[in-house]
Amino acid sequence: MNAGHDHSHAPANFNTAFAVGIALNIAFVAMEAFYGWKINSLALLADAGHNLSDVIGLVLAWGGALAGKLRPDARHTYGWKRATILAAFINALLLLVAMGSLVWEALHRLQSPEPVQGITIMVVAGVGIVVNTATALLFMRGREKDLNIRGAFLHMAADALVSAGVVVAGALALWFGWTWLDPVVSLLIAVVIVVGTWSLFRQSLHLLFDGVPESVDLLQVKALLESLPGVARVHDLHVWAMGTSDIAMTAQLVMPEGHADDAFLQNATEQLHHRFEIEHATIQVVRVPFTAPCGDWPAGCAAPQKHGHAHNH
Numbered sequence: 274m275n276a277g278h279d280h281s282h283a284p285a286n287f288n289t290a291f292a293v294g295i296a297l298n299i300a301f302v303a304m305e306a307f308y309g310w311k312i313n314s315l316a317l318l319a320d321a322g323h324n325l326s327d328v329i330g331l332v333l334a335w336g337g338a339l340a341g342k343l344r345p346d347a348r349h350t351y352g353w354k355r356a357t358i359l360a361a362f363i364n365a366l367l368l369l370v371a372m373g374s375l376v377w378e379a380l381h382r383l384q385s386p387e388p389v390q391g392i393t394i395m396v397v398a399g400v401g402i403v404v405n406t407a408t409a410l411l412f413m414r415g416r417e418k419d420l421n422i423r424g425a426f427l428h429m430a431a432d433a434l435v436s437a438g439v440v441v442a443g444a445l446a447l448w449f450g451w452t453w454l455d456p457v458v459s460l461l462i463a464v465v466i467v468v469g470t471w472s473l474f475r476q477s478l479h480l481l482f483d484g485v486p487e488s489v490d491l492l493q494v495k496a497l498l499e500s501l502p503g504v505a506r507v508h509d510l511h512v513w514a515m516g517t518s519d520i521a522m523t524a525q526l527v528m529p530e531g532h533a534d535d536a537f538l539q540n541a542t543e544q545l546h547h548r549f550e551i552e553h554a555t556i557q558v559v560r561v562p563f564t565a566p567c568g569d570w571p572a573g574c575a576a577p578q579k580h581g582h583a584h585n586h
């Protein structure tokens with residue numbers, strides 16, 4: 274017996290946010306590159322290249338979100354939802370690489386401080402604060418429940434922080450002549466961003482390998498299923514993320530009396546959805562389990578015995 278799938282919590286549509294964010298950042302990259310060329314500022318040209326990577330990050334996140342909404346077919350029965358996890362992972366990786374480049378450049382400039390290029394750099398960086406903050410705000414409402422959207426949000430919020438650091442460091446360097454301040458501030462910003470990004474990197478990598486989402490306590494899921502009337506124990510329980518906003522679960526419920534009807538399955542599915550936001554629950558009812566546990570997790574993965582494994586999904 275299988276419980277039906279509940280699709281009531283579809284992911285929010287961020288197409289407009291992605292389109293506006295990409296357009297704003299392309300315009301800012303063009304402006305930054307132009308003024309960098311005009312005043313012969315390597316710093317601005319380098320930052321224009323960095324912001325171009327942000328555009329790529331947004332395109333990746335948007336592509337992942339669109340792919341995640343493709344309909345399932347006979348070859349991809351869950352659709353392409355995992356593309357959202359992959360996009361979040363690549364976004365985190367890009368951001369970590371970008372911060373590594375920033376640290377390298379900052380350390381180089383600490384050894385050979387360069388004079389600040391003037392008011393123009395501060396003005397351009399100020400525009401960067403506005404553009405990146407506005408873009409980050411477009412994704413703020415989705416950052417808690419969707420890892421892919423969180424990746425886009427962190428990418429843009431990080432750039433707003435970098436631009437703010439450039440403005441502050443530029444102003445202090447102009448007033449006091451502290452040429453060492455710019456690389457020091459850059460190092461501090463990089464550390465803050467890496468700390469914030471590491472969680473995104475770790476979570477997305479965890480989900481790529483079918484890890485249990487952090488929002489789900491597997492022991493509590495097991496306890497809920499065991500509390501259902503007639504259930505002797507839970508066998509072969511698996512919970513994983515199909516995408517950054519879709520959680521799936523399969524389980525065998527050992528019910529010696531074998532009296533599970535549609536009302537029982539509907540109640541179990543609704544409780545799983547309400548308490549753990551599990552959208553796709555597949556429940557198999559058996560009188561006697563016919564698979565053997567293969568790990569330390571007692572209700573976890575199971576290997577088929579010689580008489581066969583008849584998953585009903």
